Amino acid sequence: MLLQNLINGKESSRQMQQAKFLDGYSPIFSQFGQNVYASDVVQMCIDVIATECSKLKPKHIRTDPNGMQATVKSGINRLFKFAPNELMTTRDFIEKIIWQLYTNYNAFIYPMYEIKSDSNGKKTKEYIGFYPLDPTVVTFVQDETNKLFIEMQFANGTKFTLAYSDVIHLRKRFSSNDIMGGGVDGQPDNAALLKALQINDTVLQGLDKAIKTSLSVRGILKINTMLDDDSQKAERAKFEEAINSGSSGIIPMDLKGDYVDLKPNPKLIDRETLEFLQNKVIHNYGVSVPILSGDFSDEQYQAFYEKTLEPLVISFGQAFSKTVFSPRELEVGNEIVFYQKDMMYLSTTAKLNLLKTAGEQGILTDNQKLAILGYPPIPDGDKRTMSLNYIDVDLVNAYQMGKKGGNQVE
Structure with missing residues (x-):
């Protein structure tokens, strides 16, 4: 079933007017063009971020007043396990959101739901799909009660108007605009990045032309007589035939022509300049060369995770939870967490050493240990276990004195 058929006509009967914001800008936003995204370096940076984030495992969990977490049996978890909608797997879904977020600095997801009533008449939302949206124009409007809507x-020219509270809105570089990510006009502010990309493109074009020149023009045939155009063509053809037939490497020529050998010496950009231009671009996206190449250490991935990936993980969890759950559901501990089981920056050895040290002391519950490894909680995972190789410091002296006197300490 097409998304158009599912949400067509929602909120169409209300009288709307443009929403008013304190910054004074009209809340109509068109999506940005593809200028910077034609760069292969930019595409590689976004691709590595999207690929890493696609490893996230979204889960609906509930935290009790004691801080203990448990996975909730819900339609949300059923959807996120394999396919949030009929068109995408969970990995596809997350990857598409990242591309939209980095392309437009805004990403919109529509959580589709049905209202269900239980035997007591209590109505609840049952979610049946999550759909990334890619609008070309976004307008914020409000009804007579000042409730905010998004058109x-x-x-293809179709329009939909939805309550803003029903749409998951992710933003990047949320600064000047009251409601949209990006610059003051709600679009990506890529002016500084475009300068670096234009310089990089000029350098690459210069390299291309220098290489072609060095391989193409090798000399000048100087004809020592006055020839018309037809005669020049005939003389050039004769010279080219001499080149093609010169198996000895010696070209026979008559007295009318001189061959002047050119020694092309194109000036190429030094390596440091090329690396500087590339780093200007990739640092804009919080990506390093080792991350792009895949040859990174724990420390390098840790820096990449903390600078670039972790803010996205936190933003996803907060944005989804805020929209999907009511204030009361949030109050009793419901939330959506994007677990990073397959993208933790610590090596397996480092994680196991941490678990050994903290686990033997009985500091962590089983679910907390699972969280370190990036796994969601399990039932009955709130118990604590510890090693029997440790003793209370208050009992150490009594234990040693008992052993010395041959007595057993009870």
């Missing part, structure tokens, strides 16, 4: 126009 989205898509590439």
Whole structure:
């Protein structure tokens, strides 16, 4: 079933007017063009971020007043286990959101739901799909009660108006604009990045032309007589035939022509300059060369995770939870957490050493140990276990004195 058929006509009967924001800008936003995204370096940076984030495992969990967590049996977990909608797997879903976020500095997801009533008449939302949206124009409007709505126009010209509270909105570089990520106009502010990309493109074009020149023009045939155009063509053809037939490497020529050998010496950009230009671009996305190449250490991935990936993980969990759950559901501990089981920056050895040290002391519950490894909680995982190789410091002296006197300490 198409998304158009599912949400068509929602909120269409209300009288709307443009929403007013304190910054004074009209809340109509068109998506940014593809200028910077034509760069292969930019695409590689976004791709590595999207690929890493696609390893996230979203889960609906509930935290009790004692801080103990448990996975909830819900339709949300059923959807996120394999396919949030009929068109995408969970990995595809997350990867698409990242590309939209980095392309437009805004990403919109529509959580589709049905209202269900239990035997007592209590109504609850049952989620049946999560759909990434890619509107070309976004307009924020409000009704007579000042409730905020979002009107989205898509590439085929169709429009939908939805309550803003029903749409998951992710933002990047949320600064000048009151409601949209990016610059003051709600679009990516890529002016500084475009300068670096333009310089990089100029350098690459210069390299291309220098290489072609060095391989193409090798000399000049100087004809010592006045020839018309047809005669020049005939003389050049004769010279080229001499080149092709010169198996000895010696070209026979008559007295009318001189061959002047050119020694091309193109000036190429030094390695440091090329690396500087590339680093200007990749650092804009919080990616390093080892991360791009895949040859990184624990420390390098840790820096990449903390600078670039972790803010996205936190943002995803907060944005999804805020929209999917009511204030009361949030109050009793419901939330969506994007577990990073397959993208933790610590090596397996480092994680096991941490678990050994903290686990033997009985500091961590089983679920806390699972969280270190990036796994979601399990039932009955709130118990603590510890090693029997440790003793209370208050009993050490009594134990040693008992052993010395041959007595057993009770």
